[in-house]
Amino acid sequence: MLVAALLAAGGLYVALSPADATNKADDASMIAKGRSLFQVGCSSCHGQNAEGIVTKRGKQYGPSLVGVGAAAVDFQVGTGRMPMAQPGVQAARKKPVYNQDEIDALGAYVQSLGPGPAVPDITQSDIDNADVVKGGQFFRTNCTACHNFAGSGGALPGGKHAPSLRGVSAKHLYEAMLTGPQQMPVFSDGVLSPQDKKDIIAYLKKNEATPSYGGFTLGSIGPVSEGLFAWIVGIGSLVGIGIWLTSSSTRSTKKKGDAA
Ligand code: HEC
Ligand code: HEC
Known part of the structure; x- marks a missing residue:
């Protein structure tokens, strides 16, 4: 028994130690x-x-x-x-x-x-198995203040900005949360567990892949682009219709005829 145990221990050591050494x-x-x-x-x-x-x-x-x-x-x-x-x-x-x-x-x-x-070591299957709904809740609670409700980014004081999160790889998303670059807070594993982080990543990736069923997104940057659109296209076309109506009504054509 003793000899066998010693042999096994020695054998295991021989089998495992060279790998360690080269590492x-x-x-x-x-x-x-x-x-x-x-x-x-x-x-x-x-x-x-x-x-x-x-x-x-x-x-x-x-x-x-x-x-x-x-x-x-x-x-x-x-x-x-x-x-x-x-x-x-x-x-x-x-x-x-x-x-x-x-x-x-x-x-x-x-x-x-x-x-x-x-x-961090994050694989596609981690993302596939993550909870998208929970990720959305975590995202809205922790990230939207700076990165906007759709992850389109936004302005911060002092000429700084939070960038758009579209097209950022899963690994870089994870690392940003882990290390908190510049103005961004660190979301350590005590604040958002590794699984919570994967949920957020899955939510953002799902968001990226979902077509916008509601029509034009206008960049998903909120009231700025929507207001601009309403002013220029909405009010602009109302003014256009107004001009068209007044210039082609019977009264305006009659006046033109009288003058001639
Ligand atoms: C206080 C504001 C703030 C909050 C809250 C915040 N961020 Fe950020 N985030 C930033 C800023 C500022 C940067 C840009 C840092 C830089 O340029 O180095 C950034 C950068 C990033 C980047 C890098 C994007 C790129 O283009 O490489 C990712 C990814 C990111 N944040 C994800 C998140 C996630 C996920 C959350 C929520 C868990 C979050 N952030 C919460 C401010 C914030
Ligand atoms: C022109 C100057 C400059 C050069 C060159 C430069 N850095 Fe930086 N680095 C900075 C500044 C400034 C910051 C701080 C950014 C901030 O937080 O606003 C920084 C921040 C960082 C951080 C983030 C630190 C943290 O607290 O998370 C890392 C990591 C880093 N640099 C690595 C590198 C590496 C690696 C190289 C070489 C490939 C490099 N830097 C070259 C100026 C530089």
């Missing part, structure tokens, strides 16, 4: 690669060791990235917000500069500086 080596080379990418593309704003740079007037040039986690890097770099082109009010979404391998390396490097949220 470690992979991690180390990923971190090294991420570090060198970071030094070239990010250190000018975030500091040589991602400690952040404060300007003379006490403003953040680039914040410290210690403890923001791989999820924040995957979101910021994956949506093209980072590297920021120039310091400004808000880092805008643009075409990503790095490919996914490089983003993973940058993420591994930042994750090695201090523990933070890891890149």
